[in-house]
Every structure is written in C-alpha cells, then in structure tokens.
Amino acid sequence: MTKRLFDNENEHKTDNILRAGLEKEGYRVCPKIRLADIIKLDKKKLSRQAYSYALKAHFDFTIYDKNNRPAFSVEFDGYYHYNDDRAKKNDKLKEQICLQYAYPLLRIDAGFFKKVNSTTILSWLAKTWCFNVQFYEQQQKKFIPQEEDFDYFSIAGVDSNFNLIFPYDPFREYRLFFAKMFSEKKIISRQPYHLIWRDADGFIHCLKYLLISKEKAIKQSCKVKGYSYFPVTDDQLCEAIALFLIYEKYVEYQKSSCHSIDVEELYSELKAIGDKYECSVFSDVVKIDTPFFKSEE
Numbered sequence: 001m002t003k004r005l006f007d008n009e010n011e012h013k014t015d016n017i018l019r020a021g022l023e024k025e026g027y028r029v030c031p032k033i034r035l036a037d038i039i040k041l042d043k044k045k046l047s048r049q050a051y052s053y054a055l056k057a058h059f060d061f062t063i064y065d066k067n068n069r070p071a072f073s074v075e076f077d078g079y080y081h082y083n084d085d086r087a088k089k090n091d092k093l094k095e096q097i098c099l100q101y102a103y104p105l106l107r108i109d110a111g112f113f114k115k116v117n118s119t120t121i122l123s124w125l126a127k128t129w130c131f132n133v134q135f136y137e138q139q140q141k142k143f144i145p146q147e148e149d150f151d152y153f154s155i156a157g158v159d160s161n162f163n164l165i166f167p168y169d170p171f172r173e174y175r176l177f178f179a180k181m182f183s184e185k186k187i188i189s190r191q192p193y194h195l196i197w198r199d200a201d202g203f204i205h206c207l208k209y210l211l212i213s214k215e216k217a218i219k220q221s222c223k224v225k226g227y228s229y230f231p232v233t234d235d236q237l238c239e240a241i242a243l244f245l246i247y248e249k250y251v252e253y254q255k256s257s258c259h260s261i262d263v264e265e266l267y268s269e270l271k272a273i274g275d276k277y278e279c280s281v282f283s284d285v286v287k288i289d290t291p292f293f294k295s296e297e
Contacts, residue, residue: 006031010110011060014076014122017113018061021126026066033062035094038070039101046097053093059105063126065133072104072129077225088201095202099228107225116244117170124170125232128152131168132231150231171240174247178210181250187212192246195273196235202226204234207273208242209266210250216260218253219269220246 006012011031018029035057043051059073077091091107098105112122119127135150153169166172175191182190189211196206204226209219222242226234249259 008078010078010113011076013113014061014074014108017120017122018063018074018126021123022063022130025130027071027130028064028068030062030064031060032058033070033073034058035097038062038073039097039103045100050093050097053090054097057090057094063129070103071133072106072230073098075105075107077107077109092202095227102229104227104229106227106230109225111241117173119170121237121241124168125230125237128168128231131155152232171243174243177247178250188214192243194239194242195270196239197273198226204238206235206238206242207270208239208246209270210246211263212253212260213263215263217263217266218246218249218259219261219266220249 006015015029015031022029035054038059039054041051041054046054060076061074063071063073065071075091075094095105095107097103106125108122112125113120116124131152132150135144135155138144139146139148153166153172155166155168157165157167159165178187178189178191181187187210192208192210194206194208196204198204202225203223205221205223207219207221209217211217220242222238222245224234224238224241228234253259
C-alpha cells in the first residue's frame with residue numbers, strides 16, 4: 001500500500017505557495033525531511049528526551065538554498081497541534097531543538113493563506129526571506145553599509161514611472177489609510193495602537209485598537225506561534241496581521257457602525273492584560289505602544 005505525500009489539502013496548499021515564491025529564486029522545497037538529516041545532533045547539547053525525539057521527528061517542509069544547505073523549515077499546525085497534549089509536547093521539543101541549534105523554524109496555520117493586497121502572508125514571508133539573504137550578500141560586498149540592518153518595511157524602490165514604492169511591505173497601504181482617516185477627522189488616533197505579549201505556550205498575542213472617538217473604539221486580537229531567526233520577527237508579523245484585520249473591521253464599521261465597543265470597556269481589558277503580564281517572566285516582551293493608559297491619580 002502506498003502513502004500520499006501530503007496528509008491534507010492545507011499541506012498541499014503550503015507546498016504550492018512555497019514553490020511559487022522560492023523556486024524561481026533558486027531554492028528547493030522538500031517535504032518530510034528528517035530533523036536529524038538537517039541538524040547535526042549532539043547528545044551533549046540535548047536532553048535524553050529531546051535527543052530521542054529528534055531522531056524520529058521530521059519537518060513538514062524544508063527549504064534548501066542554492067548551495068544545497070537547509071535555509072529554514074516550515075511546519076503547518078492543524079487543529080490537533082492546538083488541542084492534542086502529545087502534539088503540543090512534541091511541538092515544544094522541536095522548537096527547543098531548533099533554538100538550541102539556531103535553526104529557523106516557521107510555524108503556520110491556514111490564516112497564512114489569507115491574501116493581503118496581491119500576496120498571501122506565507123508568500124510574503126518567503127519573498128522577504130530571499131530579499132534578506134540578498135541584502136546581506138550585498139552588504140558583504142560593501143554595496144550596503146555594514147551598520148545597516150535589514151527591515152522589510154524600510155526597503156524602498158521606484159516603479160516604471162519613477163514613483164516611490166515599498167515592495168516588501170504589503171501592510172503599508174493600511175497605515176496610509178488610517179492616516180487619511182485621521183486627517184479627515186473620522187478617527188482620533190493617527191494609527192491603531194497595540195499591546196503585544198507572549199504567553200506561557202509560546203504564542204505572540206497582539207491586541208490592536210482604534211479610537212474612533214472619546215466614547216467609541218474598535219479592537220482586534222491576533223496571535224501567532226512564536227519563532228526565531230527569521231527576517232520578519234514574530235511580534236512584527238503578529239502586529240501586521242492585526243493591523244490588516246482591524247482595517248477590515250473598520251471598513252465594515254463605516255458601512256454599518258458595527259463592531260464598536262465602549263472606550264471604558266476597552267480600557268478595562270487593556271489594564272487587565274497589562275497587570276497580568278507586567279510581573280510575569282514574559283514582561284520583557286510586553287510592548288505598550290499607546291498614550292491611552294490612564295495615569296494614577
């Protein structure tokens with residue numbers, strides 16, 4: 001009896017998106033590669049449990065560069081990854097191993113297939129990886145100053161009509177949209193504010209909120225699985241997705257005045273989140289980007 005290459009349609013879709021975005025740049029997308037065939041394991045670096053698991057585990061997709069070296073891997077997390085205790089335990093082991101060896105692992109779900117402008121979130125991440133590599137190659141050749149860091153949103157270019165464009169920031173137009181709404185006095189915050197934190201299970205959360213007036217606001221939450229060693233950081237990604245989602249929600253609000261909440265209700269939720277994580281071990285990743293917190297009187 002034979003076995004299918006992909007277990008479900010979501011893995012097949014992931015494969016198609018990765019191939020479309022990476023193969024023309026000289027990368028190869030390989031499904032079901034063993035972890036031990038990618039990372040040279042050392043018993044001294046890993047616990048017995050982690051080492052045993054590493055010998056049996058595989059990645060859903062591994063991307064190889066032009067030199068046939070693994071660049072990063074992608075895991076598609078379906079329903080059971082969030083609800084099955086054994087799956088969650090194995091996920092943590094895999095993440096710990098990748099962190100130990102500084103190997104980039106991107107965890108995605110079906111939300112990464114969502115289209116932002118003309119690209120999916122997953123395709124955008126893949127393209128950003130390629131440009132990040134090209135950026136540092138040019139830096140090594142001294143075409144880019146050594147002190148300059150790669151930031152996807154700051155890379156600018158010109159189109160055929162010599163208009164300034166930002167080809168690696170598909171979320172820029174939503175920030176410009178909110179700036180326009182602010183200038184037209186339709187909202188009282190120039191941009192949506194946000195609160196970002198990491199929970200004990202390794203998820204990055206973003207609560208995005210837009211102040212329409214002193215009484216009304218719109219909020220939008222988002223979470224992504226934390227990851228490391230990727231040019232778009234996990235908190236940048238979570239914030240950007242939340243921005244897009246609150247844009248969609250505000251467009252609906254303009255049509256029917258739906259989705260709005262009381263500002264005092266929003267304040268209570270923000271205060272509760274701030275209090276909860278202020279004293280936790282994750283307090284160093286809590287970022288409060290808002291003048292909205294009331295001072296104690």
